[in-house]
Amino acid sequence: METQKQLDEFQIRIDNGEKIEPKDWMPERYRKQLIRIMSQHAHSEIVGMLPEGNWITRAPSLKRKMVLLAKVQDEAGHGLYLYSGTETLGVKRKDLVEDYLYGTAKYSSIFNYPTLTYADICVIGWLVDGAAIVNQTMLAKSSYGPYARANLRICKEESFHKKQGYEMLAKMASGTPDQQKMAQDAVNRWWWPTLMMFGPHDSDSPNSAELIKWGVKTKTNDELRRHFVDRTVMEAEAIGITLPDPDLRYNEETGHWDFGDIPWDEFWSVVKGDGPMNRERIKARRKAYEEGEWVRKAATEYARKKKLKEEKAS
Amino acid sequence: MSTNLSTSTEWPLWEVFYQPNDGKPFEHAGSVHAPDAEMALQNARDTYTRRNEGISLWVVPTDQITASSPEDRGPFFDPANDKAYRHPQFYSVPRAVKKRK
Ligand SMILES: [Fe+2]
Numbered sequence: 026m027e028t029q030k031q032l033d034e035f036q037i038r039i040d041n042g043e044k045i046e047p048k049d050w051m052p053e054r055y056r057k058q059l060i061r062i063m064s065q066h067a068h069s070e071i072v073g074m075l076p077e078g079n080w081i082t083r084a085p086s087l088k089r090k091m092v093l094l095a096k097v098q099d100e101a102g103h104g105l106y107l108y109s110g111t112e113t114l115g116v117k118r119k120d121l122v123e124d125y126l127y128g129t130a131k132y133s134s135i136f137n138y139p140t141l142t143y144a145d146i147c148v149i150g151w152l153v154d155g156a157a158i159v160n161q162t163m164l165a166k167s168s169y170g171p172y173a174r175a176n177l178r179i180c181k182e183e184s185f186h187k188k189q190g191y192e193m194l195a196k197m198a199s200g201t202p203d204q205q206k207m208a209q210d211a212v213n214r215w216w217w218p219t220l221m222m223f224g225p226h227d228s229d230s231p232n233s234a235e236l237i238k239w240g241v242k243t244k245t246n247d248e249l250r251r252h253f254v255d256r257t258v259m260e261a262e263a264i265g266i267t268l269p270d271p272d273l274r275y276n277e278e279t280g281h282w283d284f285g286d287i288p289w290d291e292f293w294s295v296v297k298g299d300g301p302m303n304r305e306r307i308k309a310r311r312k313a314y315e316e317g318e319w320v321r322k323a324a325t326e327y328a329r330k331k332k333l334k335e336e337k338a339s
Numbered sequence: 340m341s342t343n344l345s346t347s348t349e350w351p352l353w354e355v356f357y358q359p360n361d362g363k364p365f366e367h368a369g370s371v372h373a374p375d376a377e378m379a380l381q382n383a384r385d386t387y388t389r390r391n392e393g394i395s396l397w398v399v400p401t402d403q404i405t406a407s408s409p410e411d412r413g414p415f416f417d418p419a420n421d422k423a424y425r426h427p428q429f430y431s432v433p434r435a436v437k438k439r440k
């Protein structure tokens with residue numbers, strides 16, 4: 026049983042800015058919430074490889090193919106750092122993975138949209154990785170040590186992801202009329218889903234207050250979203266791209282950019298599984314997992330036999 | 340295609356340590372799953388050193404690590420608490436010598 030004294034002492038540690046490590050005492054609910062958000066983050070990195078992987082064989086040049094391969098491989102790495110971090114909370118990776126493949130665990134809705142042209146790859150780097158940077162920079166200060174460290178490692182790799190996308194988009198936006206159209210069209214399709222990556226408004230986000238109280242997060246969804254919009258407006262302007270929001274306006278009083286209403290109905294329908302690519306993504310991940318089973322079995326058996334042989338020889 | 344999930348295989352867990360540079364002490368990076376030590380090293384390389392973060396790696400089966408427990412933090416480390424004479428500040432030095440530093 027958790028006593029009030031334990032909870033109070035835990036809160037004091039958090040308020041002092043101490044990091045919580047795997048073997049430290051923590052409230053059961055803190056552990057549960059961490060497992061939920063850390064594994065969700067990990068699944069997102071893994072599923073996030075699919076929309077971009079879709080274009081690796083069709084990259085416009087060898088250079089762009091190498092860049093995209095390296096970027097997608099990094100995302101696999103991010104997923105692994107995060108699974109590794111989540112496992113320190115006493116859960117098995119296998120159970121985490123099977124919970125999103127066959128159970129109820131979620132991943133970020135942004136990856137349930139299709140990548141229709143190569144311009145989508147540019148925009149994903151710029152906007153989706155850009156939004157991920159804002160979020161993960163905050164999470165690198167998380168109260169749970171392994172989560173903070175995983176995010177720190179991730180952040181070191183993300184600026185390359187964003188820059189390669191932004192550079193390509195800038196090129197496309199100053200290219201032929203067709204290229205410019207492609208670039209703008211991709212931005213039009215990705216802008217609103219990207220803003221939804223930060224989650225519901227604070228008023229509709231019941232978990233937020235608790236996560237902030239425990240230092241798992243240090244900023245609210247709306248604060249992060251506003252920060253992202255502020256820095257993205259300038260970047261769009263610099264390369265002649267228009268953000269598809271007629272209500273976007275600089276607010277002299279607040280010093281921030283005001284933006285229009287986010288289409289939340291669409292957000293919730295994608296979260297519930299009815300986005301354009303939900304079924305496709307899960308199908309692809311299940312296939313990889315199930316068809317990989319014989320490899321995991323064979324390697325296990327090989328390792329067992331090799332060990333036996335070594336024992337005999339000695 | 341069906342998978343009996345209760346029988347799906349999971350490789351053992353290994354903790355990964357890397358040496359960032361020549362002469363530097365090893366640091367903990369995270370963990371990987373692998374069927375044996377050789378593959379654990381390869382997975383560790385692909386996961387944690389894609390940008391030359393390390394020049395050398397150690398992998399150790401996670402269940403082979405013994406850690407001190409946080410509840411005992413106080414009593415476990417307190418033999419160090421009352422031994423100020425282990426620090427140079429404990430000793431006084433003639434003023435003239437002190438100045439030369
Ligand atoms: Fe990532």
Ligand SMILES: [Fe+2]
Nearest residue numbers: 100154183186
């Ligand atoms: Fe990324």
